[in-house]
Amino acid sequence: MTQTLEDVCTVIVDSEHKTAPAAESGTEFALSVGTPHVRNGRLLLSDAVAVDEETYREWTVRGVPAVGDLILTREAPVGDVGMIPAGVRICLRQRTVLLRPDSRKINGSFLLYLLASPQVQERMHSKGAGSTVPHLNIKDVRALLLGQLPSRGEQDAVAEVLVALDEKIALNEQHAETALELAGYLYERESAEHGRWSESALKDTAKWLSGGTPRTSEPSYWGGDIPWISAASLKTPWLYTSERSVTELGVQNGTRLVPKGAILFVVRGMSLTTEFRVGIAQREVAFGQDCKALIPHASIDPVTLFLAIRAQTPKILGMVDLAGHGTGRLVTERVANLRVRLPHGEATAGFAARAGALMHRAVAVTNENRTLADLRDTLLPQLLSGKLRVKDAVRTVEEVV
Known part of the structure; x- marks a missing residue:
């Protein structure tokens, strides 16, 4: 028999609140979770705002989130889902729905994977279409078709795999994160040596390049095998793939290629208001106009320069201006004049080998x-x-x- 979401779990409507007042130091009681924190089957809580107990009680009147519950986003974007882990207390913001699986009818992990499956995602997105901002109303969430479910035992086995x-x-x-952190600590420690390390202006360390976007209405420019890195897709320090790719023809008509070892960072985007995104290309990639690319000079190790730039994150964020609609912007001249510490002489190869081994592992x-x-x-x-x-x-x- 075909089942709906409401047949197998309790659907708890999201909070009426959009943002949470941050708790004063010492009064943190729970984390406020919204759509930005639900991605790819997980909850990303590192930048979730902590709230005090009063706010938590007010926001959980409709239902208290518990371990094993699922959070489903119903707007901006539609259909992301994640499971609440142990050891964390949360309350929900607008545009999310709390799902409490009935353990007699469905395995919670199985339901998470089912909601993430292409078929169910397509149903949610078709229901959410048709307005300026796609969204799912609560009625559609409850009536979401899941199809004919396997036995509870089969669900358990599938979920386990x-x-x-x-x-x-x-x-x-x-x-990978640990290896990157260790490489950063290694850089901080060794770059403090005055005899074998010295400062250079960032503009003197590499060839600087600007990117671009091929015409999106031309299908022959897109869908190739060359990753196209943008401010939105530069989410990892190791740039190998992207959500969008271009063809050779696309490269010739509006963007630019850079080789393995090139360092790319965001110079315009909403992410710049809170974070500095920088990565190192693991293969030849193209990139958009919201990023800059640096091709290190022959005498400079790419990993070392990457770590030197990354170590300057606080200073770089301090250079960010706000453009329209809350978009952050980095003026190239300011970053280019930033001074970074690099090794010279015999120290160059030694540090490159030690840091490179850590980065290779990552x-x-x-x-x-x-x-x-x-x-x-x-x-x-x-x-x-x-x-x-x-x-x-x-x-x-x-x-x-």
Whole structure:
């Protein structure tokens, strides 16, 4: 029998509040979670605002979020979903819905993967279309068709396979972040040496390039195999793929290619109001006008320059101006005159080897994650539809986890 979302879980309407007053120091009680914090099956809570107990009580009158509950975004964007982990207390902002799975009817992790599946995502987006800002109303959320569900035991088995993949991906992400942090600490420690390190203006360390955007109405420019890096897609320090890609023809008509080892950073975008996004190309990539690219001079190691720029994040954020609609903007001349510390002489190769080994580890596990994510996305629809037997999926996952 075809099931709806309301058949298998309790749907709790989101808070009426859009933003939360930040708790004063010492009164933090919970985290305020909205649509920016729900991405790719997870809750990203590092920049969630802490609220006091009074705000928490006021915002959870309709329902108190609990471990294992799901949060579904119903506007900006539609259809992102994440599960509440243990060890955190949260309250919800507008445009989200709290889903409490009925454990007798559905495995919560299975429901999370089901909501993320292409078929259910398509249903949500079709319901959310038709207005200036796509959104799902509560009635549509409750009536969302999930299809015919497998037995509870089969749900458990499917969820176990997919969770194993996601746990491996999360572990790899932690390893990559740790390796990057260690490389940053190494830079801070060794760059303090005055004899073998010296300051240079950033403009004197590399060739500076501006990017561009091929005409989006021309299909022959897009959908190729060359990643196109934009302010929105520069979310990782290791630039290998992007949500959009261009063809060779697209490169010749409006954008620019840079080689492996080029350093790209955002100079215009809403993200600049809170963070400085900088990455190093792991292959040849193209990039948009909201980014700058630096091709280090032959005598300068790309990883070292990347770490030197990243170490200047507080100063760079202090240079950001606000353009229209809250968009941050970095004036190139200001960044170009920024002074960075770089090694010289024998110190150059030694630091490059030590820092490079850490970065290589981070890149390796990040590349492995791309393979794991592709495998998960391939298995997901087949497992949910029953086309692939769980034991066959387990065998495949055991080979890579």
